[in-house]
Amino acid sequence: MNNSKKQLREVVIKFAGDSGDGIQLTGNQFAETTALFGNDIATFPDFPAEIRAPIGTVPGVSGFQLHFGDTHIFTPGDAYDVLVVMNAAALKTNLKSLKPNGIIIANISGFDSKNLRLANIPEEENPLENNSLHNYQVHKIDITKLTKLAVAEYNLGNKESERCKNMFVLGLVYWLYHRTMDKTIQFIEQRFKKEPIIANANITALKAGYNFGDTTESFTYQYEVAKAESQPGLYRSINGNQAMAMGFLAASLNAELPLFLGTYPITPASDILHELSKHKGYDVYTFQAEDEISGVCAAIGASYGGSIGITTSSGPGIALKTEAIGLATMLELPLVICNIQRGGPSTGLPTKTEQADLMQALYGRNGECPLVVIAPSTHSDCYEMAYIAIKIALEHTVPVMILSDGFIANGAEPWNIKTIEQLPPIKSNFITTDADSNNYMPYLRNANLSRNIAVPGTRNYEHRIGGLEKENITGNISYDPLNHELMVKLRAEKVERVADIIPPQKFESGNEKSSLLIIGWGSTYGSIGAAVNELNNEGYDVAQIHLKYINPLPANLEELIKPFDKVMVAELNNGQLIKLIRDKYLKDAIGINKIQGQPFMVKEIKESIINHLNNA
């Protein structure tokens, strides 16, 4: 059959179903195929908190949101054009974000009495039957049944046949957006290499879905979304935690030093451990410690020995590391602490995203204990920020905290691959060459106030360091009052001087004459950017600054902020960066805050800005 084709510029599609339905896989496949095709994309996987929440229930719903288009895609999208639901709970959870007149593809079997009951929907209110969806384009398909029929020839068990239904859906959506199945067929063949029957069944289901679209008349249109214009180069899709791991690896290779990750599993940081533990061949040590304290301490031990000590965690685990981070600050050893923020306080919302650990990063240690704080702004940006974190830690002999979050960590986007040669060189401060006599001064400083670190095993560099206040230059214990003040200031100044090497801050949009400035940091880059873009297209004049370096702040930031009467700070917390901005620049900045474990919607930011602009 030949459907009409409709050209679209961008589409938001949400796959949702039970966490056993293979939704993440479906989403990822569609994302990769779409990226390969040449669209720009942004994705947002949304897992249930439980490992295997009860099948069919609302808490058990797993979702994968994908936004793709022929232009720059900032965010996974506020609302969906298409909602694919495998069961009633998935519809219930997601309907509120479907655009008016949006497309619903619903699996009829997922709305049987059992599934309705599990979703807490009275039988008589079955949404597929009671006309409540009349504002949408609903496609009811018995995906389960069709899949089973399609794969009948393979004589799989009931469960195994049913498991292919996500491939049926994927095939159907491929058809709908005019995509090829090659990539996924390859993937299936690879994945089930040892189980050819399963492989064939899945491929059959995939094709059946595709053909179903092609043959039946359910769909009026097929859609096309043209390629996006991108920088030339090689691309891949990458999520934040992968990018982070790759960035660390790249830094270790360019610094020519082993990488040592001391860590303890915690959601959503564990994937960095998982990824790095696969790459031992690059001189990577991954040490799964007994707790977070041991993880960071072992990393300090590794740094002390001349490796690159890093540690990863999330909120509660970071809290436990704060004492040891103080030690690293006093020892002035390189250390990278990577915090994949999640909803807090306490155990909080472990699988949700939030930016509420900024103040902890800046101030959450005893005593005057400054460190460098940086925050990647997108999934792929983690690569370079992880790299720069190690570079700063090594070259400035200072702990560096990276603030990522659940959204950045798990979401993916196309990434213009930067090979290792495209990254700046790294030169550590480690002394590893024997000397003839020992006149080493462990706390003598270089131009950037970093110290030279003589590594154990280096002849004639024997010396002792520790957590008590050090005498300037010699590093001996000192209780001298003025020395203490000097050292506190030197450690602070050393961090300040990192500002010398970070890029000057620029406006993402607008300029010093714009009528309002919005400042963000870290993972909100996409949402704020999209909002500002839309506003400026709509005739407003809004300037945007996005901070990736938070301590120290870029040297020119004050000058950029000064001209503005209206300054807003958008954050996924109850107002943290804003405190810094107000304190430093005495601007009566207004916060845009969301504390819902979810990224900003573009419209939320737009509304806040418009409100503030209108409130004279």
Add this chain to the structure above:
Amino acid sequence: MNNSKKQLREVVIKFAGDSGDGIQLTGNQFAETTALFGNDIATFPDFPAEIRAPIGTVPGVSGFQLHFGDTHIFTPGDAYDVLVVMNAAALKTNLKSLKPNGIIIANISGFDSKNLRLANIPEEENPLENNSLHNYQVHKIDITKLTKLAVAEYNLGNKESERCKNMFVLGLVYWLYHRTMDKTIQFIEQRFKKEPIIANANITALKAGYNFGDTTESFTYQYEVAKAESQPGLYRSINGNQAMAMGFLAASLNAELPLFLGTYPITPASDILHELSKHKGYDVYTFQAEDEISGVCAAIGASYGGSIGITTSSGPGIALKTEAIGLATMLELPLVICNIQRGGPSTGLPTKTEQADLMQALYGRNGECPLVVIAPSTHSDCYEMAYIAIKIALEHTVPVMILSDGFIANGAEPWNIKTIEQLPPIKSNFITTDADSNNYMPYLRNANLSRNIAVPGTRNYEHRIGGLEKENITGNISYDPLNHELMVKLRAEKVERVADIIPPQKFESGNEKSSLLIIGWGSTYGSIGAAVNELNNEGYDVAQIHLKYINPLPANLEELIKPFDKVMVAELNNGQLIKLIRDKYLKDAIGINKIQGQPFMVKEIKESIINHLNNA
């Protein structure tokens, strides 16, 4: 002999010697006698970092500084009128703070070749002999020898005889300031009840010192310092940690709930444990845990069970507790965390004082995790602040952090005793009475947003709580986005509402028309107060605000600060409260900061204020 008497208004005296010389005891005796006599006093003991640093060396010097007078005494004093030194190292360490023409009482035996060598003074530069002290009134007395002679009749060993020399000095100083020896004689008799010979030897040495002053002609004057005018009432001398322990005890008695201290030893907080462990008879549980985490968690367990859970520590230990404090915040259980701040970061300067944990107290936890932060302003103020901390924790079901410090903890002052009846009532939110049926809602809130806490063992109140985000009212686990935002705001608002019960802020000096406002918090009260007093006496017009409640800030603070063009914030850190003031009130406040492990000197604050006033 009849010396001339000279009337003085105030005196600063410093006792210094080896840490084995009994300096702390001498100082304390003089302080108590002086307080008993009716002077106002302030003391500042200064210990070496080592348990028993090598005898005779500079690191081994132990000091006790005492300021007394016939008027209100704010601080232990910037510089000494009298310096008593038992050895060369003690003189070397302390001379710089002796006032010009000040009195030195030096023990000749402490300046023999051995002691000079230990103090790293070349023999030919013996300060008692080379005229370098010509600007002072030097009294060289062979205290060691005189003491030995005095106690010869008791046939003690050499060491034991020598050990009485601190009593000789004390007797001499009693004579000098015209004090009676009764109190000390009583004390000695009590202390050496079981060793009457030692008791008698010490009393003999004490009297010998007194008589030495009376008989010899070394001293031209005897001095008199009249009684200070004080509020009528019963007085005693009390140091900060004692006062803190007593305040906790008082609160536990008035709340009629057992007190549970879960803690781990750390300088300078351990004395609170030592003190409370003596008072089991008041239903006090002291649990010396295996670490700080266990200490705070056990306290949470005790609060959960309906007792008053408190925990004490210092910098590095507080860092370790931050995760668990987050749990208490989420559980909305009462908990008091007492931080006796010391020099940081890391192990830092364990025996020195600092105010550098304020930001950690405010923000040092993962997620949005606000708690109440209060800071006693003087040694004796710890009593009421400890009390109020428990009152707030119980009545608002919230963790409360008390920020004391090494200076407050160890220093003492006269205290107008407040008996338990003079303290406000405390009413906990614990439900301990059985119900007929269970319709308990653990997160239903009272007017002040606190929750009612049903205690285990109460029939028909079975329920579960935990560190995952709670559903409003029911307390069930909730991943709902809007509920999370609501709960974050409720927890913050609950803390804000504590402002309703804290006393309105007032000016310590000056008023809104003064030419400059200086703000301080916690232990700097005395130094700032003295500086402002002196300045105002000298014709300046400086206003002073001293904060004891830091989160929430007093509701009327903004209004008090607003009128000022010149605002200064004095702190023993690199600028922490000032961030809050600038952030909240957008005032271009200027910091007065000292990070030397030592309290402010009055003149340091005066100079900074005058400078700022002059810099138009």
Add this chain to the structure above:
Amino acid sequence: MHNPESIDIFTPKDLETDQEVRWCPGCGDYAILNSVKKILPDLGQPKHEFVFISGIGCSSRFPYYMNTFGMHSIHGRATAVATGLKVTRPELSVWVITGDGDALSIGGNHLIHTLRRNPDLNILLFNNQIYGLTKGQYSPTSEVGKVTKSSPVGSVESPFNPLSLCLGANSTFIARTIDKDAKHQQEIYKRAYAHKGTSMVEIYQNCNVFNDHAFDIFTDKEIKLLNGIYLEHQKPLIYDGGKKGIRLNGLQPEVIDLEEYSQADCMVHDETDKTKAFILTQFFENHLLPRPFGVLYCDNSKPTLEGGMNNQIERANIVDKKLAFNSLLMTNAYWEVK
């Protein structure tokens, strides 16, 4: 405080909460939950005097599914929270629910200190030899070579022998049971309750998602008889349906064939003998020896922590506390200003 009134009678059903149980279908945690629910009503203590304190992990969700008092605390710290509760409220029956990661990894220190201090807690350690909640990393009880998310080429870490660790920490009660054996579990939980002091129960628990089949050798019909031995106090060590026994050859345990040897040759289990208990904990790395289930060691002679602390408090008790407090304030030198 046991209150025998009829209002205090309750059934396992009364222990259900309104929260949906959210473990994976097939998870061994269900069976443990049910067994605990089963025995509580028989213990003679009213429902509102039970408290379940857990850390973090799949297993630590347990309190949400048990209609008593409960706290889901933070990772590794349940023993510490429970200690604070128990010493101040000794009349409550306090249970600690924990996992191999929670108790033995991050919580190892609190565990061993709890054991030496011996408060009367009942610790149920759900050992699935994996981190369940964080989706499958090896734990301190995972075997060498285990391939997991964090050990893609096999773990190089030698695991703990949990009961050996506990015995080394002066535990006064150590026992082992398994999720699939409801009756045995119930017996052991009752024993744990009865023991005055910290009772440490290791429960082999199958995580069918991340570490399925870990304990099949102890549950599979064909082989379980060969791999497990059920201990009874004062009884000879016999297993495999009476076909095999364990004897001590000097200090070395060895398997004997009971067709050749007699029961009299077998080592006799004595819960109160610490050396025997040690030998039993070492039936672990040696795969020729069957794994012991039951109470390996029980020492009722050691005082409890709450006993010691409350004794001191009672001995010091002051009758009129407020009066005494006011004089306490005045014990140090004081003076009056009029």
Add this chain to the structure above:
Amino acid sequence: MHNPESIDIFTPKDLETDQEVRWCPGCGDYAILNSVKKILPDLGQPKHEFVFISGIGCSSRFPYYMNTFGMHSIHGRATAVATGLKVTRPELSVWVITGDGDALSIGGNHLIHTLRRNPDLNILLFNNQIYGLTKGQYSPTSEVGKVTKSSPVGSVESPFNPLSLCLGANSTFIARTIDKDAKHQQEIYKRAYAHKGTSMVEIYQNCNVFNDHAFDIFTDKEIKLLNGIYLEHQKPLIYDGGKKGIRLNGLQPEVIDLEEYSQADCMVHDETDKTKAFILTQFFENHLLPRPFGVLYCDNSKPTLEGGMNNQIERANIVDKKLAFNSLLMTNAYWEVK
């Protein structure tokens, strides 16, 4: 990496630093420092390959007084720091200096995990049964009833038996020595160095300020023979100058009089026998038995952590890492935009 060149020869004197030793006069720490200084030159490794990592406590000041590499870390965490160092730098000789509070109280978890992982560290635990640095509170090795600053009416906490704890944690080397016996110390430190794996040495150390005389029964001329027994591998357990011995009655050790019995009746020490080691660790609460000094247990068969980790790294080794990395970046689906 042993470098036999003459420049690497050094003497105990070379191990002095320019820092004044600041322990209290008479502290047992001095003797330990001297014994360690004494043996290092004999170990055949150059001075710059020794690293001493300590926690916090009086004992943990040790590295400042030892002219090798050293780190005075934070309270309880020295084992963790040392593990990170050792696995990345296996050629270094890494020593951990710790106290009973540092290792067994706050650091207990890292200690037991270190022992099970078995990196080749030498742990010297200065056990003075008190917190010295914080001026005298009871520690996890203080006896019940001890009166200290924090236990004015006596501690109610039952202490750890440190070597029993370590054995329970699968330690591969446990030994005990005492500050006053320089020769024995030196022998034990050499053994610890020689052992490949974590060596745990408990050193009885007198704190003459806060816990004086704690170990007098093992050092006072008149009684020490009766209270201590010096172990030698493969030798019978004999003490009191040959007058007494220990025999095993079944599993129970008992003292025998060697005028009545012969040496052949005595239990023979076997460092490699874990059950015997357990029995020896239990010569502790029972005051009728002498306290064993020497190597209680030594198992050389267990692989080290750094061995395992570095093996995996070597096996996976990639020759041209940068090249491989670039292709790694491209292994996931990628596409080109021109």
